[in-house]
């Protein structure tokens with residue numbers, strides 16, 4: 001598969017104006033900022049789920065010239081609260097992914113047979129990440145992907161995600177609050193300050 005970067009060119013949504021940044025293929029760009037500063041809305045704009053100003057490109061393809069459902073398949077949002085439609089976990093996965101889930105997720109082999117209703121928030125979050133990856137996107141938009149996990153699970157999921165991101169050369173925008181996590185996973189880190197994004201120096 002072709003390796004494509006994600007490019008935001010003067011994207012404006014809500015209180016954020018003119019956000020420009022580049023996410024190279026295989027790289028993680030972290031976004032942080034106060035609660036309510038617009039991180040989730042920015043991800044939704046990049047996923048073409050929210051009206052916005054400016055342009056987003058995946059490689060040389062413009063979001064505006066791509067049908068929304070195709071764009072969202074290629075630039076996939078994993079929201080903080082994942083949505084599930086069917087009763088069983090397996091029904092949300094293609095046949096080829098209904099076997100055992102990766103061991104790094106810390107879930108038992110029978111998880112695919114479980115009803116969605118019994119999943120804990122952390123189990124849902126890990127399965128939502130796996131569901132996104134098996135759909136083979138080219139870019140991932142992760143909204144606090146480990147928010148419901150304990151420290152050990154967080155480390156395991158981070159390592160698994162990073163290995164998949166490198167192996168698949170995915171361009172990744174990753175919203176995170178924890179400075180330690182940002183240090184571990186980010187190739188670049190931007191912080192929202194007021195209406196703007198500023199490059200953060202992680203030694204401060």
Ligand SMILES: Nc1ncnc2c1ncn2[C@@H]1O[C@H](COP(=O)(O)OP(=O)(O)OP(=O)(O)O)[C@@H](O)[C@H]1O
Pocket residue numbers: 014033034035036037038039040041042
């Ligand atoms: N569709 C919408 N229309 C108008 N305002 C909205 C809409 N969606 C969210 N907002 C507002 O935009 C602001 C930014 O919301 P957003 O969810 O992006 O924040 P956030 O930075 O992700 O916060 P948190 O860290 O708490 O998740 C909030 O004040 C929110 O109430």
